[in-house]
Amino acid sequence: MHLDLTGVPVIITGAASGIGRACAVAFVAEGAMVAAIDRDAAALAGLAAELPGLVAVPADVTDETAMAAAVAHAAGELGGLAVAIACAGTSGPFGTAVDEISLADWNRVLAVNVTGQFLLVKHALPYLRRSSAASIVLMGSDSGFVAAPGMLPYNASKGAVVQLTRALSVDLAADGIRVTCVCPSIVDTPMARADLGLDSFAGVGYPVQSAEDVARSVLFLASPATRTVNGTTLVSDFGYLARSSFPA
Ligand SMILES: NC(=O)c1ccc[n+]([C@@H]2O[C@H](COP(=O)([O-])OP(=O)(O)OC[C@H]3O[C@@H](n4cnc5c(N)ncnc54)[C@H](O)[C@@H]3O)[C@@H](O)[C@H]2O)c1
Numbered sequence: 001m002h003l004d005l006t007g008v009p010v011i012i013t014g015a016a017s018g019i020g021r022a023c024a025v026a027f028v029a030e031g032a033m034v035a036a037i038d039r040d041a042a043a044l045a046g047l048a049a050e051l052p053g054l055v056a057v058p059a060d061v062t063d064e065t066a067m068a069a070a071v072a073h074a075a076g077e078l079g080g081l082a083v084a085i086a087c088a089g090t091s092g093p094f095g096t097a098v099d100e101i102s103l104a105d106w107n108r109v110l111a112v113n114v115t116g117q118f119l120l121v122k123h124a125l126p127y128l129r130r131s132s133a134a135s136i137v138l139m140g141s142d143s144g145f146v147a148a149p150g151m152l153p154y155n156a157s158k159g160a161v162v163q164l165t166r167a168l169s170v171d172l173a174a175d176g177i178r179v180t181c182v183c184p185s186i187v188d189t190p191m192a193r194a195d196l197g198l199d200s201f202a203g204v205g206y207p208v209q210s211a212e213d214v215a216r217s218v219l220f221l222a223s224p225a226t227r228t229v230n231g232t233t234l235v236s237d238f239g240y241l242a243r244s245s246f247p248a
Pocket of ligand 1: 013014015016017018019020037038039040059060061062087088089090091112113116139140141142183184185186187188189190191192
C-alpha cells in the first residue's frame with residue numbers, strides 16, 4: 001500500500017520522546033517533510049541531528065503565543081502544512097487519591113493533554129485549509145474509554161481528546177480537514193516506564209506495544225489511504241475493550 005506521504009509537510013508535537021519521536025522517524029522514512037515541536041529543546045536537537053532536514057522548534061504546547069510562533073515558523077520552513085499530529089502529553093499525578101490531587105496538577109494535565117492539542121489545531125488551521133488532503137491525528141489513549149485507578153486527571157483528559165476529535169471533525173468538515181485519534185493501551189515509552197517505576201517491560205505478563213506500533217497507526221490515519229475515515233478513534237489495545245465481563 002502506498003501512503004502517499006512523500007514531500008508532505010507534517011508538524012508533530014511531543015516529538016522529542018516516545019510516541020511523538022517514533023512518529024517523526026516514521027514520517028521521515030515515508031519521505032514526508034517534518035517539523036517537530038517539543039518543550040525539551042535538548043532532546044529535540046538530538047532528534048534533528050539524527051534526522052537531517054527535520055525542522056526542530058522548541059515550544060511549550062500550553063503557551064498560545066509560543067505555539068502561534070512555532071507553527072508559523074514550521075509552516076514557513078516546510079512551505080505549508082498538510083498534516084498535524086498532537087503527541088505532546090503528560091500523565092500527571094499517578095496513584096494519587098482524588099481528594100489529594102492539587103488544582104495545579106489537575107490544571108497542568110488538562111492544559112497539556114487537551115488545551116495543547118487545541119492550540120496546535122487552532123494555529124495549524126490556516127495552513128491546513130490550503131492543503132487538498134489535510135489530516136489531523138490526535139493522541140488519545142484507552143484511558144479515554146476505561147479508567148485505571150489513581151489517574152483521574154489523565155483519564156478525564158483522554159476522554160476529552162476523544163470528544164475533541166469528534167467535535168473538530170464536525171467543525172472542520174467544510175474545510176475538508178479530517179480529524180482522527182489513536183487510542184493505545186500501554187506503550188513502552190519513558191512516560192510509561194516512569195509511571196510504573198520500570199526499567200523494562202520484559203516479562204511483565206500483560207501486553208505492551210512499542211511507540212513504532214503507534215506510529216504506524218498514525219501514519220495510516222494521516223495518509224490519504226484513509227480519506228474516508230473521519231471523526232473517529234482507532235483503539236489499539238490488543239482487543240481489551242472488546243471483551244465482555246461475561247465469565248466464559
Ligand atoms: N506511553 C503510554 O503508555 C501511552 C498510552 C496511551 C497514550 N499515550 C499518549 O501518547 C502521548 C505521548 O506519550 P509518550 O508515552 O510518548 O510520553 P513521553 O513522555 O515519552 O513523550 C511526551 C513528550 O511530550 C513532551 N511534552 C510534554 N509536555 C509538553 C509541553 N507542555 N509542551 C511541549 N512538549 C511537551 C515531552 O517533553 C516529551 O518529549 C501522550 O499524549 C500520552 O498520553 C501514551
